[in-house]
Amino acid sequence: MTERSAKRPDHASAGDGPAAAATGLGDGPGDVAYLAALGHRVRSTRAARGMTRRMLARDSDVSERYLAKLEGGEGNLSISLLRRVAAAMDLPLADLVDERAPPNAELRALQDLLARLPAPDLAEARRLLQERFGPRASGDRGRRIALIGLRGAGKTTLGRLLAHALEVPFLEMRPAIEQSAGLTVDEIFNLGGQSMYRRLEREALADLVARHPAAVIATGGSLVTEPATFDLLRARCVTVWVQAAPEEHMQRVLAQGDVRPMAGNRAAMQDLRQILAARGALYALADAVLDTSGQTIAESLAGLEAIARRAGLAAAGEGEVDRGRTRDLTADGVAAG
Numbered sequence: 001m002t003e004r005s006a007k008r009p010d011h012a013s014a015g016d017g018p019a020a021a022a023t024g025l026g027d028g029p030g031d032v033a034y035l036a037a038l039g040h041r042v043r044s045t046r047a048a049r050g051m052t053r054r055m056l057a058r059d060s061d062v063s064e065r066y067l068a069k070l071e072g073g074e075g076n077l078s079i080s081l082l083r084r085v086a087a088a089m090d091l092p093l094a095d096l097v098d099e100r101a102p103p104n105a106e107l108r109a110l111q112d113l114l115a116r117l118p119a120p121d122l123a124e125a126r127r128l129l130q131e132r133f134g135p136r137a138s139g140d141r142g143r144r145i146a147l148i149g150l151r152g153a154g155k156t157t158l159g160r161l162l163a164h165a166l167e168v169p170f171l172e173m174r175p176a177i178e179q180s181a182g183l184t185v186d187e188i189f190n191l192g193g194q195s196m197y198r199r200l201e202r203e204a205l206a207d208l209v210a211r212h213p214a215a216v217i218a219t220g221g222s223l224v225t226e227p228a229t230f231d232l233l234r235a236r237c238v239t240v241w242v243q244a245a246p247e248e249h250m251q252r253v254l255a256q257g258d259v260r261p262m263a264g265n266r267a268a269m270q271d272l273r274q275i276l277a278a279r280g281a282l283y284a285l286a287d288a289v290l291d292t293s294g295q296t297i298a299e300s301l302a303g304l305e306a307i308a309r310r311a312g313l314a315a316a317g318e319g320e321v322d323r324g325r326t327r328d329l330t331a332d333g334v335a336a337g
């Protein structure tokens, strides 16, 4: 762990530096275009609802003059005023401020259908859709296994050992990103912020899986927060969530001499728990979970090898398995036990 900057993906915040410039935030043309589009959305929603501006003013308790500015793309209303405008049109605020194109009728109908389902049916619906259309439906995970999880979980440590045991390359995302970009992660963040980093991360992953039919990949802890990249990872790799108790994460990261992320301050453990809580549902989408809490490295490695075996990676493989290699591994006894 050599990287010490506060701008790492785990800690970068949406500041107003170069990243903001890159995404068109601030007082620039991107802002103007956004406000114009927002104004247009308000006007067209109001029209579709058959409301006059006066009616909207009355129901939202926002002045007609203010609404005129908003609809004209000149009003940068406070969030609470905007919320009142949305509520008066019986629209979630999120729909009003969403920059993406509105969902088409099919998507809307599907969202409505799902929104009406009770929780158990919803889980079933997700499973069915996953099977038919999810990342895994596109198959071809080869003999790739990817480790996800928070910093200090043991992705790098265990990934390297597992790769050795399976006799496949060990690939670490971070240097792969730096290599393909020709820049350090710090430089990437200084140059283009979070969005540039996320794009390069996705490209580096696509490149790695295209080049390696068999590998152990240690990902960056925050990869899972980028849906397209995480989808790609799950489509092309068997994924394992490497877990540890928050206290152990803390203890391990500190033991590595990495005092940057959560050391020394009282909020540190709370931050860590918050990150874990925020990402837990994403990490939980992995194919398997390995809990390393209170385990030695050897014990965790054995657990990881068992997962690899169950996924068909250590013994008879699946997809584009190199049969010769699989036989070799089995003959070596690597896959046994």
Ligand SMILES: Nc1ncnc2c1ncn2[C@@H]1O[C@H](COP(=O)(O)OP(=O)(O)O)[C@@H](O)[C@H]1O
Pocket (backbone or CB within 6 Å): 149, 150, 151, 152, 153, 154, 155, 156, 157, 158, 218, 252, 253, 256, 292, 293, 294, 295, 296, 297, 298, 300
């Ligand atoms: N059971 C275990 N599994 C993996 N690592 C462990 C375990 N117990 C202690 N460690 C230590 O925890 C640290 C994990 O760090 P690292 O592999 O860099 O995690 P990550 O890549 O997920 O950030 C290492 O210093 C390792 O020696």
Ligand SMILES: O=C(O)C1=C[C@@H](OP(=O)(O)O)[C@@H](O)[C@H](O)C1
Pocket (backbone or CB within 6 Å): 003, 008, 009, 010, 149, 150, 151, 152, 155, 156, 174, 185, 219, 220, 221, 222, 223
């Ligand atoms: O959160 C992230 O995306 C990252 C976390 C760190 O990795 P570890 O989780 O292995 O510590 C870092 O080195 C990597 O470049 C990016």
Ligand SMILES: [Mg+2]
Pocket (backbone or CB within 6 Å): 155, 156, 157, 218
């Ligand atoms: Mg690591």
